[in-house]
């Protein structure tokens with residue numbers, strides 16, 4: 802058994818209920834805030850302290866992890882350590898100096914590639930997906946990057962993470978170019 806304290810900070814809770822879905826034995830919603838059974842309240846924080854089995858602890862940790870606002874803390878009382886903290890900390894983090902060498906690091910996505918352009922008349926971004934035979938198979942048009950990349954993801958036109966990142970970067974550049982009325986050239990930097 803694990804002696805833990807579960808806390809919910811109501812100043813952070815936005816009441817989306819994700820914790821309730823993950824751990825209904827501990828979390829429920831009241832007045833659009835997550836609450837705990839027999840909770841104590843100190844300021845904006847409600848809490849309970851109890852012994853949990855491995856399975857119960859896993860559910861409580863899952864609930865804390867899915868909270869979109871880091872409103873839930875799970876604290877191991879015996880070990881005096883946060884199992885899930887509400888504050889983001891970078892102490893002890895590994896720091897990597899990012900570098901990219903096109904000649905060495907570029908890997909073509911076996912699914913295909915994208916041709917991107919802007920359509921100033923309609924304020925749209927157009928993405929043509931080409932397969933490896935240089936044939937445009939699908940054209941996706943939209944006004945916002947999020948609309949376009951969600952559709953492209955749903956169509957499963959990308960198989961490499963860096964390709965998805967590249968698409969997001971190019972779409973945002975195209976969007977900025979449309980907003981500012983400047984030229985967009987795929988793979989070139991914007992001239993602002």
Ligand code: SF4
Nearest residue numbers: 814815817818820868
């Ligand atoms: S998941 Fe977080 S934000 Fe959502 S109801 Fe639970 S505590 Fe509140």
